[in-house]
Amino acid sequence: MSAQQRQVAILFPADPSRGLETDLHQSRHAETAAALGAAGVEVIGAPYADQFAEDVQARLLNSDGVLVWFNPVEAGRDRRVLNGLLRDVASKGVFVSTHPDVIDRIGTKEVLYRTRHMGWGCDTRLYTTPDAMHSDLxxxxxxGSRVLKQIRGQSGEGVWQVTLADQARSPSYALPGDAIVRVRHAKRGSPEEIMPLAAFVDRCRIYFRSGGAMIDQAFQPRITEGMIRCYLVGDRVEGFGEQLVNMLYPAPSGSSSDQAPLPGPRLYYPPNRGDLQGLKDRLENQWVSELCAATGLTQSQLPLLWDADFLYGPKDASGEDTYVLCEINVSSVHPFPPSALGPLVQGVVNRLSGA
Known part of the structure; x- marks a missing residue:
């Protein structure tokens, strides 16, 4: 059967006032739907909320595939109901991008720990209990300064910079039983606080609920130079984003924390941007395959559209940039560079035809 005879659903958040009648072609996914339609793929909308799960499931079972654009933790919700629905339709032969099992493997910040030995890694630790965090942090x-991140979160929620309050001690100094630390939350305007380590661990206990954990990474001083987002379709880089971020960006000397600069706009670039070809080459020819090996995925299981965020690491011996993985986004990647739309459509067509 040709792709022209196949149907794909786009799953996206339902408008609370319109429910299942939310119009796909009035949503931010209208351009994607139109491009798929122009390629001969029939596209239907699957506006989702948990209360419509059975109706949405019926729509998906009548489709050959589903592209999922649904933020897993936005507005205090979770994906337990949706994940069960997607696993069920996938078991019945509907291709799902991104499948919940893939999200679990590469779409949480635990991937930073699993891939810490790769070329994009840095000194990274995983705490699965508050006691382990208190003992090992x-x-x-x-x-030096560290960044603590809950394994599931967005927009800086549950991300903290932590530094010993007394940095004058030598590395061999035996820390007291309850060290004093300086902490600052990543939300813009959050003040720096000084507190015992135990008090900070207590504040973080919420992140360990329901199987949660905390990632501990070395702070990257070049955060002030911005973040590079690489957009991939399968295993190929199809565009870049660049943004001056403000999470944990220091305020000007002598200013209060709420004077930290606002984030800059995210600027989009095609995949041939000259100064990022080294990063593109490493991703396509080394890091993606290493990621799959580290997480037990095949390259055919990679999302049809995903992105990897990088901070600048220290310059190497030859003066070239290095890159440190900040996170991977696989569940609600939008907006994305115009250069990625054609490859995304072709990826859908290939998946439908079994290529």
């Missing part, structure tokens, strides 16, 4: 703080 002091040792990592001896090496």
């Amino acid at each position: 002091p040792a990592s703080l001896r090496g």
